[in-house]
Amino acid sequence: MPTLQAGVSGQNVGDQWNGYPVSGPITSRFGIIDDAHPQPHSGNDVACDAGTLVRAPFAGQVVLVSRFGDGVRWTEIFGNSAVIRGEDGMRCLTAHYQDPPAVTVGQSVQAGDVLGAAGSTGQSTGVHVHIGLSDDSNPNFSKDEDGGVTRLLDAMTHLSPLAPAAPTPTRRGYASELVASAQIVAQMIERDALAIGVDAMLDHVIATVGALKASGGG
Numbered sequence: 001m002p003t004l005q006a007g008v009s010g011q012n013v014g015d016q017w018n019g020y021p022v023s024g025p026i027t028s029r030f031g032i033i034d035d036a037h038p039q040p041h042s043g044n045d046v047a048c049d050a051g052t053l054v055r056a057p058f059a060g061q062v063v064l065v066s067r068f069g070d071g072v073r074w075t076e077i078f079g080n081s082a083v084i085r086g087e088d089g090m091r092c093l094t095a096h097y098q099d100p101p102a103v104t105v106g107q108s109v110q111a112g113d114v115l116g117a118a119g120s121t122g123q124s125t126g127v128h129v130h131i132g133l134s135d136d137s138n139p140n141f142s143k144d145e146d147g148g149v150t151r152l153l154d155a156m157t158h159l160s161p162l163a164p165a166a167p168t169p170t171r172r173g174y175a176s177e178l179v180a181s182a183q184i185v186a187q188m189i190e191r192d193a194l195a196i197g198v199d200a201m202l203d204h205v206i207a208t209v210g211a212l213k214a215s216g217g218g
């Protein structure tokens with residue numbers, strides 16, 4: 001069974017999501033019916049601050065990128081979003097980024113690579129990341145005809161504490177992360193949205209520069 005790659009702690013505790021693609025309280029579980037989801041929820045919602053970096057849960061290739069306002073039905077629901085596909089065919093959707101994803105279709109990503117920054121675009125009532133999981137039998141994350149989610153997977157139960165630890169970042173990895181962060185900061189500045197999450201973003205850039213320096217010539 002393919003697994004999402006565990007984050008720092010490698011475990012989900014209660015309603016707290018601690019792994020990639022983002023950490024935070026789970027505000028809506030997979031399959032649940034609530035005020036925001038009159039039909040069973042197709043993923044897990046994780047609340048976080050605007051601008052929080054969203055990361056690839058496993059290595060793979062970017063197979064879909066949506067840009068809010070493109071007029072596509074998918075985007076009306078998921079806003080700015082990205083889907084990555086692992087070698088085993090597992091597909092992870094992360095949705096509602098504040099800006100278009102920092103990655104492009106066809107791009108290869110490693111576990112932990114930055115895909116974008118959390119926001120609330122599309123059908124969303126507050127800043128969160130929607131994490132959907134499917135495989136090659138259902139590449140478009142389709143629901144059942146009656147709105148059910150039997151053809152989708154619950155990302156939370158697929159996140160195993162036994163998953164291998166995130167690879168030790170390489171100098172090249174830090175460099176690509178800096179590029180992704182810089183793109184996100186540039187998008188924020190372009191939108192004149194400096195007040196939204198930019199402190200967290202700059203902290204991340206500073207930490208990444210420090211790590212890049214410390215990594216020496218590796």
Ligand SMILES: [Zn+2]
Nearest residue numbers: 043044045130
């Ligand atoms: Zn959701």
